[in-house]
Amino acid sequence: MNYQLIQFDVREGVARLTLNRPDKMNSFNAEMHAEIRHALDSIQTNTAVRVLVLTGAGRGFCAGQDLADAEVRFTPGETPPDLGDVVERHYKPLVMRLSQLRVPTLAAVNGIAAGAGASMALACDMVLATQSAAFVLPFANIGLIPDTGCSWHLPQRIGQARAMGLALTGKKLSAQQAADWGMIWDAVEDAAFASTVDALAAKLATMPTKALVRTRQAMQLAHTHTFEEHLTYEGTLMRELGKSADYVEGVSAFLEKRAPQFTGE
Structure with a gap:
């Protein structure tokens, strides 16, 4: 595909997807x-991508x-479009792809993340933001609910009381407060943001990819399992990972006192 509204490249195991409608604050349209x-689909078939x-x-x-x-x-007086259909065709496939991607995902929030933009960031495994960035959930201001998975992710990250407060008031939350609340991984000084993102991405790209993704899956299911069920699920994942090439390499490197060379397998 000849991309017009995003930029996409893969270098040294890092796939970088940049939303590219800066004149529209990178807001979503169908294209x-x-x-x-x-x-995202191309990442699923490209084993060179690690993050x-x-x-x-x-x-x-x-x-x-x-x-x-x-x-x-639509204009006043007209019948509004079916927003449920829009969710099913666009936003649900977006967050499902992110939540099931075969590599870890890092949202690098370089400025305002509002509405579905904030929701998309929260659907990623980790979120880094600039100190000047902010998160806003303005859905209630136009008579809607937080969508794109936000009503699922947000209470898990910051608790019901804070999630409801943000959703009902539409209050702008600074990146630093989001970090303090545990909503994101960290808020970084603007001048150091690019290098911090690059360093974290490079680190994740050299780690045991399958183990990182299985960690995501375990944490996603934790709140739906009983404790005993989850212990059994952990055992299932450990059985799989214990047979992986990266586990063998990790243990070998530890015993040989050298840096591991993980392949993601």
Whole structure:
């Protein structure tokens, strides 16, 4: 696909997907969704990719849905579009791909993350943000609910009380407070952000990929299992990983007192 609204490249195991509508604060339209899905699908079949970095061009990460997009635009007096259909065709496939990607995912939030943009960041395994970034859930201001998985992810990350407060008030949350609340991994000084993201991505790209993804899966299912069920599930994953080439390499490197060379297998 010839990408127009995203930038996508793979270097040294790191796939970088950059939302590229800076004049629209990287807000979503149907074409951007299609390009993102295509890029994520390509990662699933490219074994050279070991980590995904998701970020935005310009001064913002993503402002959510573009309300001027033909699929959601309407004028007063007209029947509004079926937003449930929009969710099923665009936002559900987006977050399902992120949550099931064969590599760890890192959201590099370089500015405002609003609406579905904030939701998409929270769907990633880790979130780094600039100190100047902020998160906003403005859904209630236009009579909607937090979607794109936000109503599932947010209470798990920061608890019901804080999640409800953010959703009901639409209050802007600074990146630093988001980090303090445990909503994101860290808030980084703007000047050091790019190098910090690159260093973390490079580290993740050299780690045992399958183990990182199985860790995600275990944590995703933790709240749906009883404690005993989860112990059994942990055993299932440990049985699989204990037969992996990366486990053998990790133990060998430890015993030989050298740096491991993981392959993701």
